[in-house]
Amino acid sequence: MISRSEKSEQLIAEWKEEEKQKKRKKILKFFLIFWLSFLLLGLLLLGYMRFIGTKGLVVREYTIKSDKLPNSFHGFKILHFSDLHYLSTIHKSDLAKIITTVNRLKPDIIVFTGDLTDTSVNITSQDRNDMIELLKKMKATTGKYAIKGNHDYDNDIFEQVCKQSDFKILNNTYDLIYYYDHTPLLITGIGSSIKGDSDIGSSFSYSEQDSLYTISLLHEPDILDEILLTHKVDLALAGHSHNGQIRLPGKGALFTIKNARKYPNSYYKVENTHLYVSGGLGTSQYPLRFWNRPSINFYRLKVR
Numbered sequence: 001m002i003s004r005s006e007k008s009e010q011l012i013a014e015w016k017e018e019e020k021q022k023k024r025k026k027i028l029k030f031f032l033i034f035w036l037s038f039l040l041l042g043l044l045l046l047g048y049m050r051f052i053g054t055k056g057l058v059v060r061e062y063t064i065k066s067d068k069l070p071n072s073f074h075g076f077k078i079l080h081f082s083d084l085h086y087l088s089t090i091h092k093s094d095l096a097k098i099i100t101t102v103n104r105l106k107p108d109i110i111v112f113t114g115d116l117t118d119t120s121v122n123i124t125s126q127d128r129n130d131m132i133e134l135l136k137k138m139k140a141t142t143g144k145y146a147i148k149g150n151h152d153y154d155n156d157i158f159e160q161v162c163k164q165s166d167f168k169i170l171n172n173t174y175d176l177i178y179y180y181d182h183t184p185l186l187i188t189g190i191g192s193s194i195k196g197d198s199d200i201g202s203s204f205s206y207s208e209q210d211s212l213y214t215i216s217l218l219h220e221p222d223i224l225d226e227i228l229l230t231h232k233v234d235l236a237l238a239g240h241s242h243n244g245q246i247r248l249p250g251k252g253a254l255f256t257i258k259n260a261r262k263y264p265n266s267y268y269k270v271e272n273t274h275l276y277v278s279g280g281l282g283t284s285q286y287p288l289r290f291w292n293r294p295s296i297n298f299y300r301l302k303v304r
Contacts, residue, residue, distance in 0.1 A: 045290075046288070048290070049246070049288040049289060049290045050287055050288055053288065053289035053290050053291075053292070053293065054089035054283060054287060054288070054289045054294065055089075055094070055293075055294070056293050056294065057097065057098055057101055057281075057293070057294055057295065057296065058279075058293045058294070058295040058296075059101065059105070059295070059296055059297075059298055060266070060279075060295050060296070060297045060298065061297075061298045061299075061300070062267075062276065062297065062298070062299050062300070063299075063300050063302055064235060064274060064299050064300070064301050064302065065302045065303075065304040066213060066234060066301070066302075066303070066304055067303070067304045068213045068234060069185075069213050069301055069302075069303045069304075070179075070181055070183040070184075070185075070213070070303075071181070071303055072179050072180040072181035072183070073179055073181075073185060073213070073301050073303070074301070074302060074303040075300060075301070075302070076108050076109075076179060076300070076301040077105065077106065077107045077108045077109075077298065077299070077300055077301075078107060078108065078109055078110075078111060078215075078237075078298070078299040078300075078301070079102055079105060079107035079109070079110045079111070079140070079296060079297075079298055080110075080111050080112075080113065080237050080276070080278055080296065080297040080298070080299065081098070081102070081110070081111075081112055081113075081278065081281060081296045081297075082112065082113040082114060082115065082149075082219075082238075082239025082240075082278035082280050082281070083113075083114070083115040083149065083239045083240065083242055083278065083280030083281060083282055083284070084112075084115065084116050084117070084280075084281050084282050085115055085116075085117065085118040085121070085151070085280075085281070085282025085283060085284050086116060086117050086118075086121070086123065086127065086131060086282065087117070087118075087121045087123065087127060088118050088120075088121060088282040088283045088284060088287060089282055089283045089287050089289075089294075090281050090282040090294070092130050092134070094281075094294075095130075095131070095134050095135075096134055098281065098294075098296070099134055099135070099137050099138050101296070102138055102139075102296065103137070103138065103139050105298055106139075106141070107140050107141075107298070108140060108141045108142045108179065109140050109141075109142050109143050109144065109145065109177065109187075110138055110140040110143075110144045110145070110167075111144075111145045111146070111187075111215075111217055111237055112144075112145070112146040112147070112162075112167060113146075113147055113149070113217050113218065113219055113237055113238055113239035113240075113278060114146070114147050114148050114149025114150070114151075114152060114192070114219035114239055114240070115149030115150070115151045115152060115219070115239065115240070115280075115282075115284070116131070116149070116151075116152055116157065116158050116161060116162070117151060117152070117155075117157055117158070118151050118282070118284050119151050119154050120284075123155075123157055128157055128160060128161060131161045131165070132160070132161050132164045132165050134165075135161060135162075135165035135167070136164070136165040136166060138165070142177060142179060143168060143175075143177065144165075144166055144167045144168065145167060145168050145169075145170050145175070145187060145189065145217065146158075146162045146167040146168070146169055146170065146189075147169070147170050147171050147189040147190065147191065147217045147218075147219060148169075148171050148191055148192055148195075148197070148219065149192060149219040149239065149240060150192040150194040150195050150219065150220070150240070151284070152192075153192065153195045153197070169189075170187065170188065170189025170203075170217060171189055171190075171191040171197065172189065172190065172191050172197070172198070172199040172202045172203050173188075173189060173202060173203060174186060174187060174188040174189070174203060174204070174205070174206050175187050176206075176212075183212075184212065185212060185213050185214070185215060186206055186209055186212040186213070186214045186215070187214075187215045187216075187217065188203040188204055188206075188214065188215070188216045188217065188233075189203060189216075189217045190203050190216065190217065190218045190219070190223060190227070191219075192219050192220065193219075193220050193222075193223045193259055194220060194258060194259055198223055198226075200223075200226065200227055200230070200231070203216070204227075204230075204231045209231065209232075210232060213234050213235075214231075214232060214233050214234050214235070215233075215234065215235045215236075215237065216233045216235070216236045216237070217237055217238075218236060218237070218238040218239075219238065219239055219240050220238065220240045220258075220259035220260055221236075221238035221239075221240060221241060221259075221260050221262075221263035221264075221275060221277050222259045222260055222261065222262045222263055223259065224236050224238070224263065224270055224273065224275055225262070225270070228270065228271055228273060232272070232273075233273045234272070234273065234274070235273070235274050235276075235299075236270075236273050236274070236275045236276070237276055237278070237297070238260075238263070238275065238276070238277045238278070239277065239278045239280055240257070240259065240260045240277075241253065241256065241257060241260035241263070241264040241265075241277055241280075242279060242280040242283070242284070242289075242292070243264060243265055243266055243277065243278075243279040243280070243292050244256065244264055244265075244292065245280075245283060245284075245285075245286070245288060245289050245290075245292060246288060246289065246290045246291070246292065247290060247291040247292045248290075248291065249291060252264070252265055253265060257285075260277070263275060263277055264277065265277060266278075266279065276297055276299070278295065278296070278297055279292055279293075279294070279295040280294065280295070281294045281295070281296070282294070
């Protein structure tokens with residue numbers, strides 16, 4: 001027969017065990033709610049980065065002043081876009097809207113710094129024709145220029161699209177831009193350093209280069225240091241980095257890639273060179289953007 005004290009101890013033990021189970025259930029419920037909330041927020045963030053962060057268009061406007069500019073180029077407008085990666089997160093309707101925005105800005109020249117398509121995306125003949133039809137509608141008063149990105153070497157789509165949409169390809173060569181005067185600007189283009197196609201000597205082979213305001217188109221921005229060892233550049237325009245695609249406030253690019261690790265962000269002053277790195281339009285590797293909407297750069301040259 002159980003004594004009264006033993007029965008009391010048994011009841012106390014049962015009560016304590018019941019309290020422990022209640023406490024365990026509360027802890028389990030807390031962690032379950034916490035992890036479900038964390039998972040939900042993570043899914044919402046991924047959804048935002050995929051379906052909202054990759055859409056829209058930001059026009060980044062810059063004024064560039066120089067006493068080296070010929071007076072005739074005061075107010076000259078340059079439209080710079082890069083890293084289209086067509087059919088990654090930019091499709092036909094998106095490109096049509098981008099071109100409408102570009103034409104409203106009425107640029108004097110348009111420059112494209114590479115990666116028309118992405119090696120991971122299959123481009124059909126219809127896709128190629130769509131790009132030609134749309135890019136041909138991009139209007140510039142003085143000219144349109146393009147260089148290859150590292151994704152543009154595995155097929156001939158880049159050459160077909162650019163040539164048939166009136167872009168002059170400047171891979172490892174140069175051109176002179178005249179605008180209401182006899183003194184031109186020099187524009188040079190460098191091939192992809194990742195693909196071993198960067199011939200700096202050929203790009204800067206114009207004999208009077210040092211006397212002219214020089215714009216240099218690069219795909220990978222980090223090659224600028226090598227260029228500046230032997231040549232002067234006033235304005236360098238690059239792409240490739242996408243400014244990290246995913247950026248954090250106060251930190252900048254969360255991820256960097258080969259040949260854009262030193263200069264991944266949007267602007268640098270390197271010696272006497274202004275370097276602008278486009279955030280790009282499409283995506284590569286992962287179809288996500290955060291704190292970094294698709295963008296084009298718009299520069300106004302001013303004589304100081």
